[in-house]
Amino acid sequence: MAKRYYLTTPIYYVNSTPHAGHALTMLVCDVTKRHRQMRGEDVVFLTGTDENGQKIKEAAEKAGEEPMAFVDRISQTFIDCARRLNIDYDIFMRTTSEQHRRASQALFNILREKGHIYEGTYEGWYDVSSETFVRETDLVDGKSPDGNPVQWVSEQNWFFRLSAFEQPLLDHIAANPDFLLPEGRRNEVLSFIRQGLRDMCITRENQGWGIELPGDPSKVIYVWFEALINYLAATGWPEPGWEDLWPADVHWMAKEIFVRFHATLWPAMLMAAELPLPKTVIAHGWFVFGDAKMSKSKGNVVSPEDLVTRFTKAGCTPELAVDAARWVLIRAVPYENDTNFTHAEIARTYNADLANDLGNALNRSLSMAHKFVGGVMPEADIEPEAAAAIEQAKRDIMSAFDRQRLDDATEAAIGLVRFLNKYIDQRAPWALNKSGDPALSAVVASMLMIMRAAEGLVRTFVPAAADAMAAQLGVPPLTSLELIGVPSSLPGGTKLGQPAPMFPRLDLSKTDDTMETPAEPTPKKEKPKRGLPEPADEVTIDEFFRFNLRVARVIEAQRVEGSDKLMKLQVRVGEDQRQIVAGIAQQYAPEDLIGRQVCVVFNLKPAKLMGLESQGMIMAADDSNGGAILLEPDKEAPEGTRIH
Ligand code: MSP
Numbered sequence: 001m002a003k004r005y006y007l008t009t010p011i012y013y014v015n016s017t018p019h020a021g022h023a024l025t026m027l028v029c030d031v032t033k034r035h036r037q038m039r040g041e042d043v044v045f046l047t048g049t050d051e052n053g054q055k056i057k058e059a060a061e062k063a064g065e066e067p068m069a070f071v072d073r074i075s076q077t078f079i080d081c082a083r084r085l086n087i088d089y090d091i092f093m094r095t096t097s098e099q100h101r102r103a104s105q106a107l108f109n110i111l112r113e114k115g116h117i118y119e120g121t122y123e124g125w126y127d128v129s130s131e132t133f134v135r136e137t138d139l140v141d142g143k144s145p146d147g148n149p150v151q152w153v154s155e156q157n158w159f160f161r162l163s164a165f166e167q168p169l170l171d172h173i174a175a176n177p178d179f180l181l182p183e184g185r186r187n188e189v190l191s192f193i194r195q196g197l198r199d200m201c202i203t204r205e206n207q208g209w210g211i212e213l214p215g216d217p218s219k220v221i222y223v224w225f226e227a228l229i230n231y232l233a234a235t236g237w238p239e240p241g242w243e244d245l246w247p248a249d250v251h252w253m254a255k256e257i258f259v260r261f262h263a264t265l266w267p268a269m270l271m272a273a274e275l276p277l278p279k280t281v282i283a284h285g286w287f288v289f290g291d292a293k294m295s296k297s298k299g300n301v302v303s304p305e306d307l308v309t310r311f312t313k314a315g316c317t318p319e320l321a322v323d324a325a326r327w328v329l330i331r332a333v334p335y336e337n338d339t340n341f342t343h344a345e346i347a348r349t350y351n352a353d354l355a356n357d358l359g360n361a362l363n364r365s366l367s368m369a370h371k372f373v374g375g376v377m378p379e380a381d382i383e384p385e386a387a388a389a390i391e392q393a394k395r396d397i398m399s400a401f402d403r404q405r406l407d408d409a410t411e412a413a414i415g416l417v418r419f420l421n422k423y424i425d426q427r428a429p430w431a432l433n434k435s436g437d438p439a440l441s442a443v444v445a446s447m448l449m450i451m452r453a454a455e456g457l458v459r460t461f462v463p464a465a466a467d468a469m470a471a472q473l474g475v476p477p478l479t480s481l482e483l484i485g486v487p488s489s490l491p492g493g494t495k496l497g498q499p500a501p502m503f504p505r506l507d508l509s510k511t512d513d514t515m516e517t518p519a520e521p522t523p524k525k526e527k528p529k530r531g532l533p534e535p536a537d538e539v540t541i542d543e544f545f546r547f548n549l550r551v552a553r554v555i556e557a558q559r560v561e562g563s564d565k566l567m568k569l570q571v572r573v574g575e576d577q578r579q580i581v582a583g584i585a586q587q588y589a590p591e592d593l594i595g596r597q598v599c600v601v602f603n604l605k606p607a608k609l610m611g612l613e614s615q616g617m618i619m620a621a622d623d624s625n626g627g628a629i630l631l632e633p634d635k636e637a638p639e640g641t642r643i644h
Helices: 020-038 054-062 067-084 098-113 162-175 183-194 223-233 255-272 304-313 318-331 343-373 384-402 406-427 429-434 440-459 463-473 541-545
Strands: 005-013 043-050 091-094 117-127 132-134 151-160 203-205 216-221 250-254 280-284 287-289 549-559 567-573 576-582 597-601 607-609 612-614 620-622 628-630
Touching: 005 020, 005 223, 020 043, 020 067, 020 250, 020 280, 020 287, 020 304, 020 318, 020 384, 020 406, 020 440, 043 067, 043 223, 054 067, 067 091, 067 304, 091 098, 098 117, 098 216, 098 223, 098 255, 151 203, 151 255, 162 183, 162 255, 183 255, 216 223, 223 255, 250 255, 255 280, 304 318, 304 343, 318 343, 318 406, 318 463, 343 406, 343 429, 343 440, 343 463, 343 549, 384 406, 384 440, 406 429, 406 440, 406 549, 429 440, 440 463, 567 597, 576 612
Parallel strands: 005 043, 005 250, 043 091, 250 280
Antiparallel strands: 117 132, 117 151, 203 216, 549 567, 549 597, 567 576, 607 612, 620 628
C-alpha cells in the first residue's frame, strides 16, 4: 500500500475541557487534511487525549471521581468539540487504550535492549502541572520556569541517554530544512541542543495510575515519554502495516511543547529505536487574551461553543455558524508571534471576509447574471485576466499548504473573492449591458467562473458555506482542485440558483456578549445629527463654481463598526480614489452601493467621523425622516465628470 499522508495534533490533557486554543490545532490539521484530499491524496488525521499523568489523577481526585470514569468523561468533551467544529479526524487515540499501552511498553523494551536506557536515582523537583522534571538551578522563586509549584522527588528510576543524541539531532536538523518549522523556533531548538542535552528520567513511582514498566509494576513510564509514542501507536506499530502511515508527514502543536519534547526528545527516541523521523514538526504560537496565554486555569478562555453561539445569534444557520467559527479561528492562526484573540477582532474578521467580501461577491455575481443574461451561465470563454487570477490563486493555495502556511492559504482563498469584487467594479457589467457591448457574456461568465473557483478554494475552511455556494450556482460541490477553473466545472447553459444571504453582518454593539472579555475600546457615541444650516439667499455663479462636484463610482462599501448610521466608502473619481464616510447605512446596504455612480463634493475639507477620515461628501436628498436618498446621474456618465 502506498504511504498515506499522516498528520497529528498533540494529544490533549484531560484535566480540563477544550477551549479555542485546543480547537485551533485540530482545525489546522482538519483544513490541511481537506486540502490534501482535494489534491487526491489519501490522508489520515490523528488527534486524541493524554490521560496518564499525575495531574490527571489529581484532577480526578479533586472532582471526586474514579480516574477512569473521569478521563472517559473529559476525553468525550474533546471528541464533542471536534464534532462541533466539523473536524474530520480519522483516529482519536487515548493513552489509556490497550493499543497505546502495548506500543509504549514495546518501545521501552527496544530502547532497553539497545542499551539506550539505564537505571539510576532521580533526586530533584517535579512540576506536576507541566509534568516535567526541573533542575534546582532552573527554579525561579521556588517555582518551575513555567511558574508552577514543584514537589521534591527522590526515586529509583530509569534514564534515557538523551545526551548521546546531541550531534545526530544537530546533523538531522542541518540536513533537513523542513524538519523543524517555523525557522525562528528551529533556531530555539538549535540553541537548546547546543547548550547540552542531559539524560532524561523516564519512569515514575507507580501511584496506581499510568503505564506500568514492563517487568517492574512498581514503576510507570514517565507520562511525556509515553505520550509521544501515541503518534506511533496510532499507526498500529509494532504490528505489521504501520509503514503505511509512518513516518508522520507533519506533527502540529503550539510552541510550549515544541523545543524540549517534539523537536528534541521525540526524534531522539525514534533515532534510538532506529525508526524514521517525522518529516515536519511545526509549532504555532498561542492565542492570548490580554497578555496571558488562553488557558482554563487563568479563566480567560473562549470556548468553541461560545463562538458558534455567537454566530448563530448573529443570524447564521447552525452549519454556517460553525463555518464562521472555523473561519475566524483559522484566520487568526499565529506563527512566529501570538494572536490576541479578542471579540472585536473576531467580529472584524467575520464581517470583512465573510459578510462583506464573500457575501457581496456571491450576491453581485448571481444578481447580475439574473439581471443581464437571464440567469444562466453564458456560453462564452472567460476573460484572460479572470483565468490568470484563478490559476494564480490555485498555485498560491497549494504552495501555502506545502509550506504549512495556513495564513497564506486563507489569504489566497479570500484574495480570489476580493479579486472578483474588483473585477466586477472594473469590468462594470451594468455599463456593458446598457451600451449593448458584446463583451458582457464573457464578463458575466468570468464572474461566475471565479465564484465557482472560490467555492473550491474556500471549501477547505468553510465546507458548509462552499456547499451553499455550489447550490446557489446550480452545480454539485467542487471537491477536486484539478477542476478549479476548468470550463466543465460550470458548463455554459447551467441554470443558476437565486442568491441567498449566508453570513449576516455581526453588529458588535448588539451582540449579547456572555463571554469573558478583556476591555475593548467602547465605540464613541455619534453626535446627534444637527439640522442643516440655512442656505444663503443668493450666491454668484462664480461662488457656485468654487464647488468641485463630480461623478464618482463606489468601489467598496463597509458599515462602520459601532455605528448604525455610518458607511465607509471608497469611491473612484476619474484617476483618484477617495474614502468618504457617509450617514447612509440605515437606508443602504453595502451591496446596494458597490458599483453604483454617485455625486460627490470633491473639494470639501477632510473631516474625521468616528476616527475615520472622510475626504469629501456624497450628495443626497433627505427623505421624510431625514434619511438619505442618493443622487445618481440619469445615465452612466464617465467617472470624474464635473457636475454643475
Ligand atoms: N498532553 C500534552 C501534549 C502531549 S503530545 C504528545 C499537552 N496537552 S495540552 O492539553 O496542554 O495541549 C497543548 C496543546 O493545545 C498546544 O500545544 C496547542 O496545540 C493547543 N493549545 C492549548 N492552548 C492553546 C492556546 N492558548 N493557543 C494555541 N494553542 C493552544 O501539552
